[in-house]
Amino acid sequence: MSDRSNAYQYEMAEHQLPAIRSTCELSRKSVSDVSALLYDAARDGDPANMFMRMFYILSAIGQTALALDMQAKALAHRCVFRVTDPRDATLKLLAVAGPGDMRDNTPLDFLIEHADVRLDLLYVALPSCLPPLIPAHDVAFIALSAEDKHRAMLAEIAHMLERWPRPHINHPRNILNCARDRASALLQNIAGLHVPMTVRLHRGAAHQMASASEAEAEGADGAYRFPLTIRPVGAHRGEGLARVDDRRQLAVYLAQNQGVSEFYLSPFVDYRSDDGHYRKWRIALIDGKPFICHLAIGDDWIVHYAHAGMEASAEKRAEEAAAMRHFEIGFAARHRNALAAVAERLALDYVIIDCGETPWSELLFFEADTVGWVHATDPGDIFPYKQPAMQKVFDAFGALLRRKAGSRAMPFD
Incomplete structure (x- = not known):
């Protein structure tokens, strides 16, 4: 101490x-x-x-x-x-x-x-x-x-x-375990989980990579093999996130982001489903247990719920409703061991993860944080199925609060 x-x-x-x-x-x-x-x-x-x-x-x-x-x-x-x-x-x-x-x-x-x-x-x-x-x-x-x-x-x-x-x-x-590079290192070698290795590079190193030979760019462990995703360190909600397919595209990206001093790079994983859509799941891990918060279905590999057209598509909402209704026997059951291992290694009582599924049926980890938006404010007439699912999240969070408080809860004056 x-x-x-x-x-x-x-x-x-x-x-x-x-x-x-x-x-x-x-x-x-x-x-x-x-x-x-x-x-x-x-x-x-x-x-x-x-x-x-x-x-x-x-x-x-x-x-x-x-x-x-x-x-x-x-x-x-x-x-x-x-x-x-x-x-x-x-x-x-x-x-x-x-x-x-x-x-x-x-x-x-x-x-x-x-x-x-x-x-x-x-x-x-x-x-x-x-x-x-x-x-x-x-x-x-x-x-x-x-x-x-x-x-x-x-x-x-x-x-x-x-x-x-x-x-x-x-x-x-343990909150620091959510940093992109640290999380990707912590979550390697888990059965049923695919975590693209994320590295953090200064601008100078990224420039060297853009001008390196193919063998040099791949690095000792292949972490730099194109195609890659790149984003500024500290960016949120897909700001500055891009796919670069070769050294030329990387050089162009760096030229377009002159004010950025550090970047996260990861191998690109094409997680597109057979129907051509990309699916991103938001999961709350509360006291180690998974709860679905939303399923965003989009046409682009950068999927954000607000821009995925969920409100305008009855078909997408029907799929999300089914995913929420059957989450425990569906997604959570398919990835039970991987989700449990993620919760154990991140070592947080409450954490939000965004993830998908690979074409070979593994859980695909995107990111983890403790500040992700989890809410039940979507219009009830359009998303009537969300309230029951989100109430499970809120009940689990309430149970976490009371378990932590234990018998030490203080009386109100």
Whole structure:
């Protein structure tokens, strides 16, 4: 145990805070509501709450830069905020979060939308930023992602947990297992699982690869054999993701992405099904058990649910409905051992994986993270089958919270 961790002594107290509108609640509002929401937030007599409410509203409409400015102003006042506070709350959840946009921390409010759980946020930049008394809670959830910018904070939180008064979910050191290169290394040599080896390259090394001979480019283990996928380190949602089939295309890609200093490269795997579609499954691994969150069916190898045309295709929705209805005896049964091994090696209580299936019927791993969007906000008249499937996810998450809290749950005043 480090000397630094010995210096941390944490005590808890109730913080009397009004709840702000969560991202989940705002997602059910329309664009026409924005003006009224901003007006109402501006009238909040608590400056910290006012700015944080504006952060959430502006984030919901895609005004990220302005939203982050509002967040910085809020955090200048305090670092503790209440997101949900149901009258019948029986469990207190504290999210240990970091400054950033909506992709930087686990969106927990979607997981507990109708649960009897109070959610507080504790923003951590450095231990010196913590309040003298941390919010009273039954269990803490480490909400930061594995991005490079969070590594220092995750290291500090790992030390803090050595003197933390309550149980926690997702150890900071294991969150780093979700980094693309680390995850691909951890998950090699699992029966029934195909994980393309991902390497992280500086721009100079990528340029050398683009100008190397074929034998040199393949590398000792063939990890660089074309075709490859390439993306900037730190990019999300397919930003900058491309397939390069040879050294010339790699050189063109590098020329088109001059401002990027590091890249992830992986062998391209054609996982197209016999009908010509690509299928990407989003799976939540909660306490080691798999739960389906969605099945996206697209025409391009870069599949994103929002752009896969699911809402417009009754045929695709029917397939997703069947996949959700029969998940336990279908996909989960086919890949039971591989999914269990992934959960064991990532060593996280809660983690989201995106995956597919290879033409030779293995589970194809794409990525893992702890901040993936898991929700039940799709229109019920179009996606009526999603609510039962997502309720299984939410119930499992609630069970995880209560198992972790155990008999140490604190009474409400």
